[in-house]
Amino acid sequence: MAKTHTDKAYEAELSQLREQLLEMGGLVEAAIAGSVRAVVERDASLAEQVKVRDRAVNRMEVAIDQACRRILALRQPAASDLRFITTSLKIVTDLERMGDLAVNISERAADLAQAPALRPLHDLVKLAELSQAQLKRALDAFVTGDAGEAEEVLRGDDHLDALYLKIFNELLGLMMEDPRSIRRATSLMFVAKHLERFGDHATNLAEMVIFMVRGTDVRHPKSRADE
């Protein structure tokens, strides 16, 4: 039989799920910060740490998935609780992939640490900070159910894309000036691309939060408006 909202055990399960997602988000934030620090400081052992710690992120994905399925099966949630659970099922996949992006960056960091430094990487650090802030804000919006804050995340993505493009063009210029830089600049391009994609995942989370809170799907406005 479906349980009511006043069921304390059920409330505790939902609140534990929320905490697990926040904890997983914290791990992923630390991972992206660590991976970019490994690139900038040319620290192969830090890069290795990020890869090892990703296992904890992966374990949390499996645990949260199971928790969601258990609640669906035993509690038969309705309305806003149902939206919360189905959103959690999707968000956890994004978080796991964001962890993978940090691992990808760490792999580039390990390669880059073996070659001479290319140049200071201030913008890359800034891009990482922006991406990380986007994730933090999206998760805050998720746990507090704040659609306005989720909309801030959507607006923030343009800033991130512009910075990515700036870095990309600078690296392209560097390659053209000095062909010896090609291999390293290509690696840094992929690092920047991974960060930009990390930001895209934060945008995806924010869109899901808006749907969860308002029941309105903002993911594909053009899909409906144009046709």
Place this chain on the structure above:
Amino acid sequence: MAKTHTDKAYEAELSQLREQLLEMGGLVEAAIAGSVRAVVERDASLAEQVKVRDRAVNRMEVAIDQACRRILALRQPAASDLRFITTSLKIVTDLERMGDLAVNISERAADLAQAPALRPLHDLVKLAELSQAQLKRALDAFVTGDAGEAEEVLRGDDHLDALYLKIFNELLGLMMEDPRSIRRATSLMFVAKHLERFGDHATNLAEMVIFMVRGTDVRHPKSRADE
């Protein structure tokens, strides 16, 4: 009250959901094939078509999401049906992102069509065919509930990664030989990377199918074995 398996309307809903996912998969397959053809044949108008058609993919994501949530709310599925629905909720997100990758490739195609051709792109076509075949196989495994076929997809990913690396290294060599090729070769690198990532999504689908069928999570074997 939870309906039983013998409920015909419920069966029809599940079977419609299965068909919608296959239809969406077919659109995504056509998109990735079209986007790579636009690159190879330097066809900017085909690239534009892929972008326009992505709206249908996006609409299907929203529709399938809604269908899943409706079934969860009204039918309270259990056991294998519950796993099928929660898997569908995740798979649809992957399919939508795969459609986005085809759009990304189309954007590169439009740029590349404006510059002189770089070289024949046989391997890129082969990479696209492999990625597309991986998606097709993963979706077949999903609708037939065939975990063995899903395992074939996991094995196929190594082949795809090896071809991606070959293309990447050839393009890197080309850039070093002739700096005038840098911009175009960089674009082609990103096309190849998008295809490789398309294949990764197919692998993700296959892993979810194995979980759905066997109830065993194969996503992170190392997470459990190593710690």
